[in-house]
Amino acid sequence: MARYAYVNxxxxxxREASVxxxxxxxxxAxxxxxxxxxxxxxLVDETPHIDRLxxxxxELRIGWPVSRNTLGFIIRELMRRNRLRDGLVYMQVTRGVARRDHAFPTAPVKPSLVLTTKTTKHIVADPGPGVAVKSQPDIRWGRCDIKTVALLPNVLAKQAARExxxxxxxxxxxxxCVTEGASTNAWIVTGEGELVTRQTDNGILAGITRHTLKSICNSLQLKLVERPFTLAEAKEAKEAFxxxxxxxxxxxxxxxxxxxGDGKVGATARRLREEYVRFSDEGEAVT
Known part of the structure; x- marks a missing residue:
């Protein structure tokens, strides 16, 4: 089956998509x-993802290349053409094509819009054995709250982890202090049972899954604290995820x-994954 992308x-x-x-x-970038x-x-959490876009x-003073309603149509049409059932829709907007100059173009430029999809395995509630993380110095710029395509520090950190x-x-x-992961938000569970994750500021991306999980924590009456936590504190935590x-x-x-903790998947992380999978199963159906 042919795989499609959307380009402007x-x-x-x-295979032939290009800008x-x-x-x-x-x-x-x-x-x-x-x-x-x-x-x-x-689609899982579509509305808050588009709000963040x-x-x-x-924040970068880039205009919308299409209307919000049109973007929703494009997403669904691309999913339909690619027969996407489980996976991801990636969308990218740039300032557009202009003569290379650091400053913004002086003449009007239409922003560029590209969408692709990726098929992944169907995520199940069972988390498996858990994963390992590797600490790396945070060398990113001061506006990590903007989801820009300038990800080289994240790439280098992720590669160091994989190696x-x-x-x-x-x-x-x-x-x-731990800010976040190279492509994730970071959480710990203290010995007292508090869930801790860094507060949203310019130092981290306000994760949409993070936001939804906060609501789930509230519904389960779990104590959530948004504050910085050190790497040393994380290593002494009861759980992390x-x-x-x-x-x-x-x-x-x-x-x-x-x-x-004991090096095994903890009860809190397991329960939250189960609840988030249940939430994602209630997403908006695409026809």
């Missing part, structure tokens, strides 16, 4: 992106090779 008004063969060499996303999960043909565009045998990197700031549109809720059982 056209559905094209994925202009002077697209500012390619030249200057002058663009933003968003990823929406798809589960059993249903809108915020990122406004060490870990699944994810946890980024650590100059104060020794990561969240994202691709990872859902994934327990962390090792940090830098040291076991978290």
């Amino acid at each position: 008004g056209r559905y094209v063969d994925h 202009h060499i002077e697209d500012r996303g390619y030249q200057l 002058d663009g933003v992106y968003e990823v929406v999960g798809v589960r059993a043909g249903k 809108d915020r990122s565009l406004r 060490s045998g870990a699944y994810e990197a946890w980024l650590v700031d100059a104060k020794g 990561i969240t994202s549109a691709t990872s859902f809720v994934t327990p962390v059982v090792k940090i830098d090779g040291d076991p978290v």
Whole structure:
């Protein structure tokens, strides 16, 4: 079956999809992106993901390339053409094509819009044995709250983690505090049973899965505290886990090779994953 991409008004063969060499996303990383999960043909958390895309565009002063309703149609049509049941919809908006210059183009430029899809395995409630994370220095810029395509520090951190045998990197700031993962939000469960995750500020991306999980924690009457936590505190925690549109809720059982708690998946992370899977099963069906 042919795989399709959407590029600036056209559905094209994925192998032939391309943008202009002077697209500012390619030249200057002058663009933003968003990823929406798809589960059993249903979009998961579509509205807050598109809200975050809108915020990122406004922060960089990039206009919408199409209306919000049109974007919703494009997403669904691409899913239909690719027969996507479980996976991801990736969307990217750049400032557009212009003569290379660091400053914004002086002449009007239409923003570029690209969408692709990716098929993944159907995520189940059972988290398996959990994953390992590797700490890395956080060398990113000061506006990590904007979901930009400028991800080189994240790439380097993730590669270092993979080369060490870990699944994810946890980024650590100059104060020794964990900010977030290279592509996930970071959580711990203290010995007293408190769930701790860093507060949303310019230092982290406000994860959509993170936001939904906060609501789930409230419904389960779990005590949630949003504050910085150190790498040392994380290594002494009872449990740890990561969240994202691709990872859902994934327990962390090792940090830098040291076991978290008893080195096994904890009850809190397991329960939250089960609840998030249940929530995602209630997503918006795509016809």
